[in-house]
Amino acid sequence: MQNVAEGKTDVAAVPFILPFLMSKGAGPYAKLGKEKGAELAGNLAVLYTYRFGGxxxxxxxxxxxxxxxxxxxxxxxxxxxxxxxxxxxxxxxxxxxxxxxxxxxxxxxxxxxxxxxxxxxxxxxxxxxxxxxxxxxxxxxxxxxxxxxxxxxxxxxxxxxxxxxxxxxxxxxxxxxxxxxxxxxxxxxxxxxxxxxxxxTVGGEVVRTDMDFELARALTAAMIANVDAYAAKAPFMAHVALGELDPAVTGMCGPNPIRYHPGAVAAWEEAGHKVPDCAKP
Missing domain, CATH: 3.40.190.10 (Periplasmic binding protein-like II)
Known part of the structure; x- marks a missing residue:
């Protein structure tokens, strides 16, 4: 995740406890300090979310x-x-x-x-x-x-x-x-x-906030269009909450410091979903 925040990697699967800790300069990010940690966490955005398991x-x-x-x-x-x-x-x-x-x-x-x-x-x-x-x-x-x-x-x-x-x-x-x-x-x-x-444990596909709008929209749209295919190929995928937007399920909003990428919001809304206001950038 830190590599994404620093621009060294484009995409990462991230448990949402990590951006929270980074934003506080705590846990594995203690050496960053709170100010630098908050700055880096501010570079992160979400395309879509999922469960890492009950x-x-x-x-x-x-x-x-x-x-x-x-x-x-x-x-x-x-x-x-x-x-x-x-x-x-x-x-x-x-x-x-x-x-x-x-x-x-x-x-x-x-x-x-x-x-x-x-x-x-x-x-x-x-x-x-x-x-x-x-x-x-x-x-x-x-x-x-x-x-x-x-x-x-x-x-x-x-x-x-x-x-x-x-x-x-x-x-x-x-x-x-x-x-x-x-x-x-x-x-x-x-x-x-x-x-x-x-x-x-919940998390999601995390990118930088400066990812190209159309690229973020296309990546998110591809996931939305293939939710059923993923579940058919891998049975456990049926229960990882792909396609969910409810913050009680996704872990978005509240203490989570990161929000959906604008391109992701566009993809969700074009597919007929309502993105919670608290999860929008």
């Missing part, structure tokens, strides 16, 4: 963990040693259960390239990781034994703490009728009312 707990059926209520005292695989996934997993676990990593349960970290091995070799009793439908990590784990996925309980999801969290930078709501998810052998989704509820 987040919830899941476990092998052979495990003693049968949901959120069983995590205390257990080993929980919750992401790589650094990064958004680990922070999100810890925050979500705290909201749902009140438990703290290192005190109430033992977090287990592994790099993404080693994650499936870490899951299948018994290093953890449960996983709190990003989830797609279908998800390659879940699919590969299920090849070694059945697994069950547990969404966030409805009362917790609708509670004040979770609703506040869903409005934090780079986070959106992921609500999906389980009946719309294609069944997989060895994978069960245990949803109390047939609905998947979880937070999701």
């Amino acid at each position: 987040m919830s707990v899941w476990s092998c059926d052979s495990s003693s963990v049968k949901g959120w209520g069983d995590l205390e005292g257990k080993k929980v695989i919750n992401g790589p040693p650094r990064g958004a996934a680990l922070s999100n997993a810890r925050a979500l676990t705290k909201i749902v259960t009140g438990l703290t990593d290192g005190e109430d349960y033992q977090g287990v970290q592994a790099n993404w390239g080693q994650m499936v091995k870490t899951i299948t070799d018994g290093s953890g009793d449960a996983m709190v990781l990003p989830i797609y439908f279908p998800d390659i990590r879940v699919t590969r784990a299920a090849a070694s034994g059945s697994v069950t996925l547990y969404p966030v309980p409805k009362d917790v999801f609708e509670g004040a703490a979770m609703q506040k969290y869903l409005k934090s930078p780079g986070t959106g709501a992921f609500i999906l009728d389980v009946g719309r998810i294609k069944p997989q052998d060895g994978v069960t989704i245990q949803a109390e009312d047939g609905v998947w509820r979880s937070p999701a």
Whole structure:
């Protein structure tokens, strides 16, 4: 993302927590300082948005963990040693259960390239990781034994703490009728009312604000015209919220410092969509 802001790269897939941190000169952008970070973040614009995955707990059926209520005292695989996934997993676990990593349960970290091995070799009793439908990590784990996925309980999801969290930078709501998810052998989704509820990491296709208007419009229009084709070629794409403009789903507006590129706004509106005023440049 910093390369895009500095004009070294034209396009990047960006979780929206990153522009927020850059604009504050925080996290991985602390060395930039707030003034320079804000300046660079001001160079960024969005063409369209998508989910990087939901987040919830899941476990092998052979495990003693049968949901959120069983995590205390257990080993929980919750992401790589650094990064958004680990922070999100810890925050979500705290909201749902009140438990703290290192005190109430033992977090287990592994790099993404080693994650499936870490899951299948018994290093953890449960996983709190990003989830797609279908998800390659879940699919590969299920090849070694059945697994069950547990969404966030409805009362917790609708509670004040979770609703506040869903409005934090780079986070959106992921609500999906389980009946719309294609069944997989060895994978069960245990949803109390047939609905998947979880937070999701959200982001989008990010360019510089000075990208040519017609190029930005053409790139965005191409995506809009092919949403159905993407879902047909890759089943998980049906649930990543391509084509959504609702800020509650996309993570636009609010604390997110970047807005749609003017060319992207034109493409959306030409396709018959209404772009929220708060997301316009």
